[in-house]
Amino acid sequence: MSVKLTIMREMQQVAREHGKILAPLNDDLALVDCGLDSLGFAVLVARLEDALGIDPFTAAEDAFFPVTLGDFVQVYENGAR
């Protein structure tokens, strides 16, 4: 499964578990509007670390958090290479 699909799947899973409704997912969607709160994102990052073997945010030296879903996926795709 591609990195992007894995992220989408885990986002839907976390949203379901946390009783949240996700906005329609597309690259331009701002993460703050996607429907997950900060705890939801925290859990998502932990799940993705298990699924993809990386936590690009903790590993990065210049820590920044992406703004859009497209940026978020990009960070993982870069990290996975």
Added chain:
Amino acid sequence: MARVEAPPLRAHVANAPAPRFFRDRARSVRFTDLGRGTSLAGRLADLCGRSVLVATVDQLTTALTLIELDGRARRITVLPPDIAADHLAAVIGRAEVDAVVIDGGTHAAAFDHLDRVMCAPSIVPTEQAPPVRRRSEWVLLTSGTTGVPKMVVHDLAGLTAAVAAKSPADGAAVWGTFYDIRRYGGLQIFLRAVCGGASLVLSSAGEPVAEHLARLARHGVTHLSGTPSHWRRALMSPAIRTIAPRYVRLSGEIADQAILDSLRAVFPQANIGHAYASTEAGVGFDVNDGRAGFPADYVGAVRDGVELKVVDGALAIRSPRTASRYLGAGERLAAADGFVDTGDMVERRGERFYFVGRRGGIINVGGLKIHPEEIEAVINRHPQVRMSLVRPRRNPITGAVVVADVVLKFERDSAAARRIEVRDDILKLCREALPRHKVPAAISFVPTLAVAATGKLERRHG
């Protein structure tokens, strides 16, 4: 608080109505022979009035040495088996040790300058046993995770107060413990056996659980004690079915309902009790109704001389069983009013208090505080779960999230599809019982969890 005198251990041994034994993996020693014998090769007289370090490697030689030294040595410092070598000098200095009892297994350069006395795992008759004429100080070491362990000063009266209160002499009893007797929980069982005129089956270092259980069965153990982690590990062995104790005791960690129920299922006839005790606070109380936690009316009352109060969510204890002080440290052991802060956090639900975790073990998830033990108690309720450990994992958004390592009861649950089902079940259980931030972000299935030499689940605080 006024202390009562307690007869020295040697008096219990000399007055035992029948021969009693210490048994380890290799030997049985009739310790009641110490009434007219010694295992210290004629050197006991040299140890009278001195500060003696008990550095024996075997529990059996430790047990013999403790009986010989009580009432004779000025101070008895009991060295736990897992002490780091680089802490020995500090321990010796603080206790002003001038003699050390060793056995065949002891090697440490730190003992070179001390008067060394060898304890043999056997007893030879002697007519020249020196008299018992003083109240020895007993020094136990805590299991601190960093630095030199704290050295906690007790006396025999305090150490045996709970023994006298709770167990009438039962000569037919055979005690066993998963603990090492050099830790407070194990020492209580050693004292119960010696003061109660009973035999004691000791654990041996590195002995597989199944063999230990088989040995307990062979010697007809009637009273058996350990931590919940010890018991969970024992329950993983089919050999648990070979023992039939009348009394099952848990202490040292939170006894959750799942472990109490599991033990009830395996030992339907036994009295199953959990005790609250710590090296500093001594034995606080026993709970024998088969339920986790303890009745709310224990707090504020005086029971067997023990008073409990709850301060800022933490249990504090005042009793004749508490230690008197720390050795060589500036830190006070008890507050001015005599209450010892246990650092164990409790929460009242209805007519009962429940232990929720250690004050120092809190995990912070985005500013919300979590005790890992309360999540473990929920996970352990799942019928397929044997034991679990909840720990923090660093997280870029909330600082940390909690994740769980889980040991399943049955091998057949290791099939991948079945595991996913169990994992989803556990998460569902957590979501129903806990607020969102306490639900583990991830669950891993592991074959075992590390249990420290203290019998407690190993927690790494990071």
